[in-house]
Amino acid sequence: MYPKSMLQLIEELKKLPGVGIKTAERYAFEIISRPKEEIEDFIIALDQVRKNLQYCQRCGNLSEQDLCDICLDNSRDQHLICVVQDPKDVIAMEKTQQFHGVYHVLHGVISTFKGVLPEDINVSSLIERVNEETSEVIIATNPTIEGETTALYIAKKLESKTQNVTRLASGLPMGGHLDYADEMTLIRAIEGRKKI
Ligand code: ZN
Numbered sequence: 206m207y208p209k210s211m212l213q214l215i216e217e218l219k220k221l222p223g224v225g226i227k228t229a230e231r232y233a234f235e236i237i238s239r240p241k242e243e244i245e246d247f248i249i250a251l252d253q254v255r256k257n258l259q260y261c262q263r264c265g266n267l268s269e270q271d272l273c274d275i276c277l278d279n280s281r282d283q284h285l286i287c288v289v290q291d292p293k294d295v296i297a298m299e300k301t302q303q304f305h306g307v308y309h310v311l312h313g314v315i316s317t318f319k320g321v322l323p324e325d326i327n328v329s330s331l332i333e334r335v336n337e338e339t340s341e342v343i344i345a346t347n348p349t350i351e352g353e354t355t356a357l358y359i360a361k362k363l364e365s366k367t368q369n370v371t372r373l374a375s376g377l378p379m380g381g382h383l384d385y386a387d388e389m390t391l392i393r394a395i396e397g398r399k400k401i
Contacts, residue, residue, distance in 0.1 A: 211237070260292075263334070265310035265327045267292045275307055282306045284340040288331060288359060289383065290314055290347055297384040298345065301391050306343075309334065314351040315358055321351075323358060332362050341369040343398055347382050348373075360401045371398040 207215065211233060218229040236244065260266065261273035268274070275281060275295075285306025289295055295308050313326040323329075335342060344359055346352035360370045373394040383391070 260310070260312075263330075264308050265292075265312055265330070266295050266308055280305075282340070284338050285343070286331075286335065286339060286341070287343045287345050289345045290352070290355075291384075294345065294383045297386070297391065298395075301388050301395065303392050303395055306341075311346070311355065314346055314349075314355040316351045316354075318351075326355075328355075328359065328362075331359065332366075335363055335366045337366075339367050339369075341371060342367060343371050343373065343395070344401070345373045345383060345394075349380055356401060370401055372401045373398050 214233045214236065215226070215229045218224055218232045219226060221229075224232070236247070239247075257269045259268055259271075261268040261276055262271050263276045264273060266273040266275060270277075276283075282305055286309050287298060287304055287306055288309045288311060289298065290311050290313065292310055295310060298304050298308070309327070309331045311326045311328060311331075313321055315321055315323055315326065331342075342359075342363060344356040346355050356372050360372075363370050386394070
């Protein structure tokens with residue numbers, strides 16, 4: 206019923222999280238109603254992301270160079286590492302303006318249920334990265350079963366390297382997601398972190 210190109214656009218939009226057929230159709234109609242220049246800007250933005258965006262070789266955060274801005278920032282404590290699941294959690298932590306260390310992005314969590322093994326996530330580079338100069342490793346995986354399993358796995362692996370592995374504590378609801386937490390909750394969680 207739709208022309209082929211329109212159908213293709215709807216199919217692509219449908220791949221986005223939370224976008225069902227109805228929303229995809231609505232977005233597609235919205236896009237095609239825009240002036241050609243605006244559509245061009247949209248295409249350019251997508252193209253720039255595709256061409257320029259990569260993951261930081263040290264921490265796994267989003268970056269446009271080999272190392273991300275946070276890893277390159279000498280004013281940040283490079284010996285204090287906060288471990289998060291996804292790049293979007295870095296954004297959530299940064300919004301609190303309470304953390305002045307660096308990050309390590311796992312790109313997932315260990316899940317027996319989904320068959321995600323330690324080697325499937327960015328964890329071995331964390332183990333390699335932590336050394337005697339590391340002052341603290343704060344594990345800020347989401348407060349879910351998978352997040353907890355991953356935190357314990359990392360703590361065990363780091364046992365011989367550092368005594369100071371902590372976990373974000375109170376305030377975060379079990380089963381919740383870091384990037385949904387409001388800033389105050391996240392600040393309290395950072396302040397209330399516990400040794401594991
Ligand atoms: Zn980095």
